[in-house]
Amino acid sequence: MTPEQSLKVISDAIAKSRKDFERNAGTPMILWGVIVLIFSIVIWLLLRTTDNLMWNFLWFGIPVAGWPLSHLFLKNKEIRGARNFVNDTIGQIWIGYGIFAVATAVALSFVAAEHIGAITIVLLGYGAAMTGMVLKNRFITIGGFITGIGGAVALCVFRTYDATLVFSVASVVSLILPGIMMNRNNR
């Protein structure tokens, strides 16, 4: 092998492996974004029409519905036989988000339920920003910061049921749009 051929073997192998993993990298973000979007709109509608705050407990339905759905829809999109550092790290970031979001929501529901939304959205933005940084994707990083900081401020300012819709916007800005963009760029 000449040095040029060696270099080609190395770059071809690395490029092929990256392409395999990047092809559907945005799909989990789209799936979770759509779940959050549907729940936030349904909860907003129920709160507006019934005036019953108990509907806020439906937020816990996001992980309950999300885990089986993601297992069902994403199983065929997984790369079989290999794991890479970037995908593992992103997966761990979002598992961490899920655990902290649920734990914070449960704890705050006893002492300061009105702050659950603001803190959950800061965590959501943090998760999206970290994902963007790991992927070195400026669009996702900025979307994460807008969601975290802007969402928390918006939730503190709008204290009506309409604040629930901040989550709908956040799911689009931090999950759905970056996911669609990632998939499109990697086709």
Next chain:
Amino acid sequence: MFKKLDPLLHSELRLAVMSLLVELEEADFVYLRENTQATAGNLSVQLDKLSVAGYISVEKTFEGKKPRTICRITPVGLRAFESYVDALKSYLK
């Protein structure tokens, strides 16, 4: 001055395997075979050579009832790969 190229890595299939493993946390035999388009027999021999040199670790396990061979690059292998790339650069300057 040209640096010496590691003869263990200066083979198309072994270099392709090491390049894949540098990028991945782990890869199994089937993934490596599909991505290098090598025959099972040849790949098995080359993996054995890399393993004996300490460049990769090979774990034999089961997925259900099917046997599965998982390969990971070792710190020794990573250093050897980096040195090989450095040596390559001296030829390309």
